[in-house]
Structure formats: structure tokens, C-alpha cells
Amino acid sequence: MDPARVQTPCYVIDLGRLKKNLVLLGQVQQETGCRILLALKGFAAWSTFDLCRQYLSGAAASSLHEAKLAAEYFRKEVHLCAPAYRDDEMPEYLRIVDHIVFNSHTQWNRFRNSIQQAPRPIACGLRVNPMHSEVKTRIYDPCAPGSRLGIPPEQFRSEELDGISGLHFHTLCELNADSLVRTLAAVEKHFGTVIRRMKWMNFGGGHHITRPDYDVDLLCRTIRDFWQRYPNLEAIYLEPGEAIALHTGFLIASVLDIVHNQMDIAILDTSASAHMPDVLEMPYRPVITGAGLPGEKTYTYRLAGPTCLAGDVIGDYSFDRPLQVGDRLIFHDMAHYTMVKNTMFNGINLPDIVLYDPQQDRYILQRRFTYEDFKSRLS
Numbered sequence: 001m002d003p004a005r006v007q008t009p010c011y012v013i014d015l016g017r018l019k020k021n022l023v024l025l026g027q028v029q030q031e032t033g034c035r036i037l038l039a040l041k042g043f044a045a046w047s048t049f050d051l052c053r054q055y056l057s058g059a060a061a062s063s064l065h066e067a068k069l070a071a072e073y074f075r076k077e078v079h080l081c082a083p084a085y086r087d088d089e090m091p092e093y094l095r096i097v098d099h100i101v102f103n104s105h106t107q108w109n110r111f112r113n114s115i116q117q118a119p120r121p122i123a124c125g126l127r128v129n130p131m132h133s134e135v136k137t138r139i140y141d142p143c144a145p146g147s148r149l150g151i152p153p154e155q156f157r158s159e160e161l162d163g164i165s166g167l168h169f170h171t172l173c174e175l176n177a178d179s180l181v182r183t184l185a186a187v188e189k190h191f192g193t194v195i196r197r198m199k200w201m202n203f204g205g206g207h208h209i210t211r212p213d214y215d216v217d218l219l220c221r222t223i224r225d226f227w228q229r230y231p232n233l234e235a236i237y238l239e240p241g242e243a244i245a246l247h248t249g250f251l252i253a254s255v256l257d258i259v260h261n262q263m264d265i266a267i268l269d270t271s272a273s274a275h276m277p278d279v280l281e282m283p284y285r286p287v288i289t290g291a292g293l294p295g296e297k298t299y300t301y302r303l304a305g306p307t308c309l310a311g312d313v314i315g316d317y318s319f320d321r322p323l324q325v326g327d328r329l330i331f332h333d334m335a336h337y338t339m340v341k342n343t344m345f346n347g348i349n350l351p352d353i354v355l356y357d358p359q360q361d362r363y364i365l366q367r368r369f370t371y372e373d374f375k376s377r378l379s
């Protein structure tokens, strides 16, 4: 990655790294017969979809805009799963999606007649909540007490499944295959007899399959074993978002100023709040090329954003030499949950979106945002 070859701030998606992830996901599909969908909520840079669709089976949407994007640019299976659907959007969904997952029996009953009259066959499923938490961060745990996500076992009406062909659960976040094993045990404990009546299962997202320490063998064994236990199933779906784009993207930023208040503070042209919101929300500390923990190297700085938010701070990092205005920093792992989540808070412009083609050593600008993009959202 050569930070001098782009304007900052700028997200760079490395197509070589993306392909490496896709090849691995393709192997999982081949070895297990499962179908892997790209969850657009995590990564939706559609200029990469022609590459993604060569390896993946389709896309998972959670809104009308995502479903339209999937139908227009992914052009394979389009799956839909959201906590609730609007009456006025359903007719458009019915023209473009292949699967709809409902989060409650009431939602299914509300729309079942219109689905029967849809212009295309649509497989319908119910999202279940196995009441088994693997995720430690509360706001990312769909099984936390009081969660609205998925039907809890005691609310599930197994006598009302006419027209339902599958079950969906999504309970993981950045987790390894052992978490899936424990989750499946909980799903089967509560819903095993229902699964025997289904044609397909969707294991949701949160499978960190492309992380180096992910136990791919265990995942494959788990899927194959599940299939052996439920030979009635015609399809098993996984819908990761993060695993597709993990370690494929960078955010390149420049130092705008260095100020001092009890410590050195570098103000950058990128913002935690506007351009990498998960740094504050999750929260997490992004890796920066050549930087260490505070005090680990000679020169320590607080890296902060250009917005007015006092807490727009990426973190404290140390460097081998003093930072200077104009220096460029490379933040790692910035393809997923960034472009899909960023904002123009304070009117700060969004970073460019650039694809890097390692075979031709080319940086290809996909999108540069303008004042018009900011203005058009506000009146």
C-alpha cells in the first residue's frame, strides 16, 4: 500500500486480499454444500460485486435499499431479513427477493397473503432466538435479555408453520467455529423438531471465517454433521458480512495539525466519529502501519478527528519519529462497517473510495464525494 498515490482521506479496497477471502469462502461452500451470502450491512461496495459473485451464492439484505442493490448489482440469490417490514415497501420486495425472513409470527401473518400472490416464488422463514449468548459486547448480542431479534422458544408457535420453509438465526459477532457449535446445540434444543419440518436453515452472520485463527475444519465438520442430522434440509445458508471484507481495506489519512495539551495530539483529516464509527461504538483500536502502543516507541500522539466532537479520538499511538503536518497514516481493516456506516457529520467530507488492483499495481478511484452529496441529504 503506497499512501502517496491517493488523495486523503481515502478508503482503499485491495482486490487481491478480497479475492483471497472469497476463495476460502468458496472452498467452504464446496466442501460442505452450504451457500454463503454477502451480508450487505457489513460491506456493500458494489464495484466489487462482480468479483464477489464469482465465489458467493448471493447477498443478504436488511432493507429495501440493500435489496435493490443486491438485485441490481449482485444478481444472484437475494435474501431479506429485518426486524419488521413496512406495508408500503412489500410490493417492491416481492418483485426482487428470493427469501424473506420474518422476525415474528405477526409479521408473517401480515404479509403471507401478498407473498402467495407475488410475481415470483419466495421462500419464507422465521428468525428464531435460541437464547444463547456468545457475544460479550451487549449492543452486538441479539440474545441479550429483552432483545427484539428472533422469536424466543416460548413464543414460537410450531402449529402455525404452514407456508414457512426455513428457520434463521443470527447470534454471533466476530466469533470462531466453537461458538457456532454451542449455538447450534441451543438452536437444536429449542427448535430441533421444527428443523425436521424445514427445507432450509440460515446460520446468520458473525462467522469470522477469514481470520487466520478461524477453525475452518470445525466449521465444515459442523455443517456436514448438521446436514447428516437433518437430511430433510435442501440448503444451509451462512450470511457473513465482515468475513468477506476482513483485512481487505485501508483508510489513508493525513496529519493536518499537531497541538499540545498535556500530550501531543495530531489532528487528522479523518474522523473516528464520521469515518470509522465502530472505533467509538464497538469500541476498538485500529492497527496503524508502523505505529505501536502509547510509550512503546519514542513519540506518542493522541490521534483525533477534525469534527467538533470532543470524543472524536481514534486512540493513542507511538511512532519511531515525530509526526509532521502532511504525514500519511495507514489504518488497517477499514473495508467493513465503515463505508456502510459513515456520516457527513459537521459537513466533513467522506473519504474517497478506491480499488487497488495488485496485479496491475493500479489505484482506481471509484467515488469522490462533493458538497452536493452533503447538501442533497439535508433539504
Ligand SMILES: Cc1ncc(COP(=O)(O)O)c(C=O)c1O
Pocket (backbone or CB within 6 Å): 039, 041, 042, 060, 081, 170, 172, 173, 174, 204, 205, 206, 207, 239, 240, 241, 242, 243
Ligand atoms: C441478520 C444478520 N445477518 C448477518 C449479519 C452480518 O454479520 P457479520 O458482518 O458480523 O458477519 C448481521 C449483522 O449484524 C445480521 O444482523
